[in-house]
Structures are given as C-alpha cells and as structure tokens.
Amino acid sequence: MPHRTVGSTIHLSGQLPVGRDVELETAQELARHAALNALAAAARAVGDLDRVRIVQMLVFVASTPDFGQQLNVANAASELFIEVLGENGRHARTAIGVAGLPLNTPVEIQVVCTAV
Amino acid sequence: MPHRTVGSTIHLSGQLPVGRDVELETAQELARHAALNALAAAARAVGDLDRVRIVQMLVFVASTPDFGQQLNVANAASELFIEVLGENGRHARTAIGVAGLPLNTPVEIQVVCTAV
Amino acid sequence: MPHRTVGSTIHLSGQLPVGRDVELETAQELARHAALNALAAAARAVGDLDRVRIVQMLVFVASTPDFGQQLNVANAASELFIEVLGENGRHARTAIGVAGLPLNTPVEIQVVCTAV
Numbered sequence: 542m543p544h545r546t547v548g549s550t551i552h553l554s555g556q557l558p559v560g561r562d563v564e565l566e567t568a569q570e571l572a573r574h575a576a577l578n579a580l581a582a583a584a585r586a587v588g589d590l591d592r593v594r595i596v597q598m599l600v601f602v603a604s605t606p607d608f609g610q611q612l613n614v615a616n617a618a619s620e621l622f623i624e625v626l627g628e629n630g631r632h633a634r635t636a637i638g639v640a641g642l643p644l645n646t647p648v649e650i651q652v653v654c655t656a657v
Numbered sequence: 658m659p660h661r662t663v664g665s666t667i668h669l670s671g672q673l674p675v676g677r678d679v680e681l682e683t684a685q686e687l688a689r690h691a692a693l694n695a696l697a698a699a700a701r702a703v704g705d706l707d708r709v710r711i712v713q714m715l716v717f718v719a720s721t722p723d724f725g726q727q728l729n730v731a732n733a734a735s736e737l738f739i740e741v742l743g744e745n746g747r748h749a750r751t752a753i754g755v756a757g758l759p760l761n762t763p764v765e766i767q768v769v770c771t772a773v
Numbered sequence: 774m775p776h777r778t779v780g781s782t783i784h785l786s787g788q789l790p791v792g793r794d795v796e797l798e799t800a801q802e803l804a805r806h807a808a809l810n811a812l813a814a815a816a817r818a819v820g821d822l823d824r825v826r827i828v829q830m831l832v833f834v835a836s837t838p839d840f841g842q843q844l845n846v847a848n849a850a851s852e853l854f855i856e857v858l859g860e861n862g863r864h865a866r867t868a869i870g871v872a873g874l875p876l877n878t879p880v881e882i883q884v885v886c887t888a889v
Contacts, residue, residue: 545712545749547666547771550779552713555751596777597784599883601753603722606835609877633777635787635883637833638873641754645725651715651751655779661828661865663782663887668829671867717869719838757870761841767831767867 544586550596551586553579553652555643563647565610568602569617571648576618579652580625587656595622595632599651604638611636618650629657660702666712667702669695669768671759679763681726684718685733687764692734695768696741703772711738711748715767720754727752734766745773776818782828783818785811785884787875795879797842800834801849803880808850811884812857819888827854827864831883836870843868850882861889 544553556578558571584590600615602608615636622630632652642649660669672694674687700706716731718724731752738746748768758765776785788810790803816822832847834840847868854862864884874881 542747542749545747547710547712547769548664548780550666550782552749552769554749555753594779596779599751601751603754604873605722606837606873607877608873609875611873612875615875631774631777633774633784633786635831635833635881636875637787637871637881638835638875639753640756640872641720641722641724641727643725643728643731643752643754645723649751649753653779653784658863658865661863663826663828663885664780666782668865668885670865671869715867717867719870755869756872757836757838757840757843759841759844759847759868759870761839765867765869 543582546586549656551583551654553582553654555649555651557643557646557649565613568614568647572614572618573621575648575650576621579650583654592656593626594629594655594657595626595652596655597633597653600636601639601642601649603642603647608638611638614648659698662702665772667699667770669698669770671765671767673759673762673765681729684730684763688730688734689737691764691766692737695766699770708772709742710745710771710773711742711768712771713749713769716750716752717755717758717765719758719763724754727754730764775814778818781888783815783886785814785886787881787883789875789878789881797845800846800879804846804850805853807880807882808853811882815886824888825858826861826887826889827858827884828887829865829885832868833871833874833881835874835879840870843870846880
C-alpha cells in the first residue's frame with residue numbers, strides 16, 4: 542500500500558524512479574522525481590499538501606563501493622522538500638549506498654511524515 | 658532486545674532467517690520465515706496477535722548488483738502478513754538490495770507495528 | 774537538520790564517523806563514535822541526556838559480500854548506549870552490510886529515540 546498511518550504519523554512506501562547506470566546529475570534528477578512522488582503520496586495521505594511535514598528520509602543510492610557522493614544525491618531530494626514545503630520540508634536524513642534496488646532503479650527514498 | 662515500544666508503536670528488531678547464496682524461491686521462503694518471526698515478536702510485544710497492525714517494513718536482500726527482483730522477495734513477506742492479519746497486515750514497504758547481511762543470511766526484515 | 778521531532782519521538786539524522794577500509798576493531802570504534810554523536814544530538818533534541826530513551830537503531834556497515842560480522846560492529850554502538858543510559862539505552866536494532874556510505878565512511882547509524 543502507498544502509505545500506512547499510525548496516529549498522526551504517516552509511513553510512506555519506498556518511492557522508485559526509473560533508469561540505472563547513471564551519472565550524478567541524473568541520479569539527482571531521479572531523487573527529485575522520487576521526492577515528488579513522495580509528496581504526492583503524502584498529500585493523498587494527509588488530504589492537503591499544506592499540512593504535510595516531512596519527519597525522516599532514508600535515501601538509498603545504488604552504488605559501486607568507491608562512490609562516496611550519496612549525500613549529493615540525497616541533497617537533491619532534501620532541497621525539493623524544502624522548496625515545496627518550507628520549514629515543514631526539513632527532516633532528519635540518512636543516506637546510504639546499496640548493492641542494488643528493485644527494478645534496477647538507481648535511487649529509492651523512504652519517507653516518514655506527519656500531518657500538522 | 659527483540660522490540661522497543663513507544664506509545665502504541667512497536668519497533669521490532671531485524672528478523673534474520675538462515676542460509677545464503679540462494680535462488681529466488683528460497684529467498685522468498687526465507688522472507689516468509691522472517692515475517693513469521695516478526696509476527697511472533699509482535700504478538701509477544703502486544704500480548705495478542707489479533708491486536709497487531711503492521712505499519713512499515715524494510716526488506717533487505719543480499720544482492721549482486723544486477724539482481725533486480727527484490728520486490729518479488731519482499732512480496733513473500735508482505736503476503737504472509739496479509740494472510741495472517743488481513744487488513745491489519747497491510748503496510749508501507751521499502752525493499753533494497755544490500756552487499757551483505759549479518760551471519761551471511763540472504764534476507765532481513767525490519768518491522769514497525771502498532772497495537773489496535 | 775540534525776533531528777526532527779514528532780510528538781515525543783525524535784528521529785535523528787544518520788551519524789557518520791570518518792575513515793574507511795578498516796579492520797573490525799576500528800569499525801567498532803567508529804560505531805561507538807557514531808553512537809556518541811547520536812547521544813549528543815539526542816541530548817540537544819530532548820534538552821537533557823537523562824531523559825533520552827533509545828527506541829530503534831539501524832546500523833549500516835560498508836561491507837564486502839563475504840563480511841558477515843555486522844552484528845559485532847553494531848554491538849559496539851548498542852553497548853555504548855546501554856553503558857551511558859542503562860535501561861533507557863536498550864533498543865530494537867537492525868544491522869546490514871551496504872555497498873558504500875557517504876564520504877566513504879565505513880559505518881553509519883540511524884537512531885529513533887524518545888523523551889521520557
């Protein structure tokens with residue numbers, strides 16, 4: 542299911558863009574795309590985008606062992622949340638590099654948000 | 658510790674089956690096994706399996722870089738939750754492929770649930 | 774941002790020590806360092822270290838596919854929480870091996886805690 546609510550906290554399912562074997566700029570674009578998908582899912586869950594507050598984001602980047610730029614990919618998603626939601630878009634964040642992702646996509650984000 | 662409760666939300670520790678270097682069907686069986694372990698831990702935490710609601714699941718699958726079927730592994734665990742708990746078994750989910758897991762197990766799941 | 778609070782629950786951002794290509798003992802030391810950083814962030818978020826309760830920890834260890842000792846790395850962080858906070862330091866935990874981490878660090882932890 543796209544999200545699960547407990548109290549005022551909403552756990553969104555992982556958001557997957559498409560594509561693979563990409564350059565940093567493409568990965569950043571995919572991260573923004575995934576963040577937009579998350580915002581859409583959050584707005585549906587809360588009923589109103591203006592009441593969405595992002596709490597936590599886990600960013601998974603399909604990475605070779607020597608790719609250390611996961612923060613640059615994650616920043617693209619973080620910045621989109623803040624552009625759209627302002628202060629409510631700020632969040633705790635963890636970014637990691639993983640061996641692979643479903644459908645061989647290069648970026649996946651998992652978001653916890655809340656209604657304000 | 659097997660779980661930690663905050664309000665009505667219960668964070669279960671990662672559930673590890675055993676084995677490695679497995680085929681898809683075996684990975685699915687191990688995912689079901691891990692899901693059963695999670696249900697048992699949740700029932701102990703809540704006191705009654707009938708009051709367990711699954712909120713969120715993170716599925717980690719030890720993967721080579723070109724293995725894109727993490728969703729098929731995760732589905733096995735998701736379906737077990739829904740078989741056992743019905744509507745209360747539905748959840749937000751994120752599946753990723755990782756370089757390796759503790760004890761060289763091929764599948765690990767992390768579950769957040771709540772008491773209803 | 775270093776943390777995001779929702780109700781009494783505090784989601785801390787991933788804590789990164791520095792260094793890479795390390796031995797087990799060094800990884801354990803880095804895990805303790807990351808746990809100390811998390812405690813400092815939690816104390817700032819809650820206002821008082823004595824009121825911090827750890828709920829959940831995700832431990833990411835940059836790993837080659839055949840490294841199965843992620844639990845030994847994670848134990849170093851878990852033990853530090855319990856040394857400092859006693860019963861309030863106990864937590865649900867998931868440890869995984871990942872392809873790589875931001876800044877090529879070998880260990881990252883993500884913590885959810887609460888104020889008591």
